[in-house]
Amino acid sequence: MKTEQIGEATFETWTPDEVQAALDKHEIVLIDVRTPQEFMFEHIEGALLMPMAFFKADALPGQSEKKIVFHCGSGARSERVSRAAVEAGLSRVAHMEGGFGAWKQAGKPHITTNMATGAPQRKA
Numbered sequence: 664m665k666t667e668q669i670g671e672a673t674f675e676t677w678t679p680d681e682v683q684a685a686l687d688k689h690e691i692v693l694i695d696v697r698t699p700q701e702f703m704f705e706h707i708e709g710a711l712l713m714p715m716a717f718f719k720a721d722a723l724p725g726q727s728e729k730k731i732v733f734h735c736g737s738g739a740r741s742e743r744v745s746r747a748a749v750e751a752g753l754s755r756v757a758h759m760e761g762g763f764g765a766w767k768q769a770g771k772p773h774i775t776t777n778m779a780t781g782a783p784q785r786k787a
Contacts, residue, residue, distance in 0.1 A: 672749045675757035679769045682732055682759050691732045692724055696744045697763070701736065705775040707766060715740045720751030734759040
């Protein structure tokens with residue numbers, strides 16, 4: 664985990680392994696900032712969708728219990744959204760380095776679409 668102090672907030676960059684461990688322990692809210700089309704094609708099970716184009720920091724869930732971790736396809740959009748969330752006053756924010764691409768490259772489980780049937784299927 665890499666950390667950066669921004670005013671009173673700590674901005675963190677997590678690896679896919681760190682994100683999966685925290686997800687498995689129910690310690691974080693994972694928010695996907697990709698487009699709805701990207702999300703429908705494939706996504707991390709349990710992630711919430713808040714596309715960057717519609718991002719509103721004041722609409723985020725409270726942080727009394729869980730840290731918010733953002734992710735996108737490559738890490739660029741989620742870093743921008745994370746920094747915007749910190750600027751809006753959130754103090755416990757992180758993003759996943761390398762995004763969904765890094766998640767898949769690490770062999771992490773996710774939901775994809777069976778192109779023949781259109782049905783969702785789990786990939787490990």
